[in-house]
Amino acid sequence: MVNTLKAFKIRNDEVKELNLLLCGQIGAGKSSIINTINSILEGQISVGYQGNLESSVSQTLKFxxxxxxNAKDGFLPLVLNDTMGLEIDQSKGVHTDDIITALKGHTKNGYTFDPKTPIDENSPHYRENPSLSDRMHCLVYVIPADKISIMEDKVFKKMKKVRDAAYRMDLPHVILMTKVDETCTLTNKNLRHVYNSKKIKDKMLECQSALGVKMNCIFPVKNYHEECDINENVNCLMLHAFTRIVRWADDYVDKYSNN
Structure with missing residues (x-):
């Protein structure tokens, strides 16, 4: 799967990079996903994006x-777009309109999120006429398996607003369900049991019920967070998800290449 990713080429020559947008609650593991994917590709633990683990506010303040x-081994034609975390309070965390605007390709890299006031056409970081290359090509929800049962309805309401916008754009959207090792004793002992775990299956069903995402688009994964060495079981779960996300994003680009 690593070789497949490293050899991957976008079918549409006009699009140089596939844009994947990460969206989720504070502490769900969005930035850790980026570190985990780069760790897998580099063959060693990457800590490129670090935050304050004790913080209760989003560590990602900019788009x-x-x-x-990496620069040494080469960059893949893939970009993971990190966003500020969603919060219960309407005046805190990323504004849902900012996520939707980013999906449509209007938001330039480096835009600073303002929880109270979303980006508008007067902002220097607003792109007026985005091309297919500027748009997001897949929406990736990041939901922690150990927290989904206690997540507030207000957070899911925000996610559903983003989901509805993705539906209207015909945009593929998936769920990376993180922290499966902290949710199930069986999985904690051996990640190979993740798809045999009734508890993990129940959590996937909760995700499906909450956001209406198909079960084959919900992927239980574990991020690297305390490990010092690469683990093949961690790698396989993430690669299983990521290779499919990349394929579906490429399908989207190919479908809309003439639009």
Missing amino acids: HKRQVG
């Missing part, structure tokens, strides 16, 4: 394009 790969 960041995170390239996949």
Whole structure:
């Protein structure tokens, strides 16, 4: 799967990078996903994006394009776009309109999120006429398995607003369900049991019920967070998800290449 990713080429020559947008509650593991994917590709633990683990507020304050790969081994034609975390309070966390605007390709890299006032056409970081290359090509919700049962309805309401916008754009959207090792004793002991775990299956069903995402688009994963060495079981779960996300994003670009 690593070789497949490293050899990947976008079918549409006009689009140089596939844009994948990460969206989720504070502490869900969005930035850790970026570190995990780069760790897998580099073959060693990457800590490129670090935050304050004890913080109860979002560590991502700007709209960041995170390239996949590195300067030494080469970058893949894939970009993970990190966003500020969603919060219960309407005046805190990323504004849903900012996520929707980013999906449509209007938001330039480096835009600073304002929880109370979303970006508008007067902002220097607003792109007036986005091309297919500027748009997001897949929406990736990041939901922690150990918290989904206690997540507030207000957070899901925000996610559903983003989901509805993605539906209207015919945009593929998936769920990376993180922290599966902290949710199930069986999975904690051995990640290979993740798809045999009734508890993990129940959490996937909760995700499906909350956001209406198909079960084959919900992927249980674990991020690197305390490990010092690469683990093949962690890698396989993430690669299983990521290779499919990339394929679906490429399908989207190919479908709308003439629009």
